[in-house]
Amino acid sequence: MLNYLDKLKNTDSGNFFLMAGPCAIEGEDIAMRIADKIITITDKLQIPYIFKGSYRKANRSKGSSFTGIGDEKALRILERIGREFGVPTVTDIHESGEAAMAAAYVDVLQIPAFLCRQTDLLIAAAETGKVVNVKKGQFLSAGSMKFAVEKVKEAGNNKVILTDRGNTFGYQDLIVDYRGLPEMQSFGVPVVMDCTHSLQQPNQSSGVTGGKPELISTIAKAAIAVGADGLFIETHPDPANAKSDGANMLHLDLLEETLTKLIRIRQAIL
Incomplete structure (x- = not known):
């Protein structure tokens, strides 16, 4: 990952970079299939x-909601994807x-x-030497x-990314303030727009978070027009049956068409 942030911001193609995949690692086979499909698309479109x-x-x-298949098992799947496909990988820590x-x-x-103010967590992530999003x-x-x-930089790590995922708007909705993207870029770090979580509708009485996936393309187009360095998109071949956040994920079959349109916007503003 040496100088990886510089590569993300200054690619030969001039494209934005993409963080994408399923919300959760549900199993090795489906994770590998999703990775293979996305990498085929991003290689074709020259998107880091x-x-x-x-x-x-x-x-x-809810306490009964899916949380994972086991930490080490899921992390080994991520490791295999990175090794076999030759791409960097990202996961949450808590x-x-x-x-x-x-x-x-x-x-x-x-x-x-929800944990972005947790000083000990930020410092622990920074001290690993990994990129911290x-x-x-x-x-x-x-x-x-x-x-x-x-906090991350003072811990000796200059590899920082910031990702916007909307602002609380009432009890059950979020809204994106695009003024925040250039403001965060002024801190000298790449800034990403999370196009799926920003469309969540949390705190539903059912205990299952809702969403508006039909607006993913709208959020992404606006972010690229504003000048976002990267996009974050959770995607799945069967969102309705995904084990986590299916209500606001992009169907994998729609990803290539969406990215192709976004590249046109990127080229128009360069």
């Missing part, structure tokens, strides 16, 4: 790519003690939005994220 998959889902509405464990298998450690809390302004960047 990072495979995303959570080895465990710690933030669940507690300081998980940083070193996950860093042994993946290239990018992601700090969930910090998701902006739904409850924070874009300007507040400079402190998260400072």
Whole structure:
């Protein structure tokens, strides 16, 4: 991952970079199939790519919700994807003690939005030497994220990415304020738009988070037009039966068409 952030921001193709994959690692076969499909698309379109998959889902509405297939089993799947496809991988961590464990298998450690102010967690991630992707809390302004960047850098790690995933709007909805993207870029780090989680409708009475996946393309188009360095998209071949966040994932069959349109917007603003 040496100089990887520079490569993401200054690619020969001029494209944005992409973090994409299933919400959670559900099993080896489906994870490998999703990775293979996305890599075929991103290679064709010359989009730098990072495979995303959570080895465990710690933030669940109900205690009975799917959390994972086992930490080591899921992390080994991520490791295999990185090794066999030759792409970097990213996964969430939730507690300081998980940083070193996950860093042994993946290239990018992601700090969930609800945990972006947890100083010990940020420092533990930074001290692994891996790239640290910090998701902006739904409850924070874009300007507040400079402190998260400072925490990582003061721990001796300059490899930081910030990801916007919308702002709390009432009890059951989120809204994206695109002014935040250039504001966070002013901190000297790549900024990503999470096009799927920003369309969540949390706190539903059913205990299952809802979403508006039909607007994923809209969120992504606006983010590229504003100048986002990268996009974060959770995708699945069968969102309706995905074990986590199916309500706001992009169907895998729609990914190539979506990215092709986004490249045209990127080229228009360069």
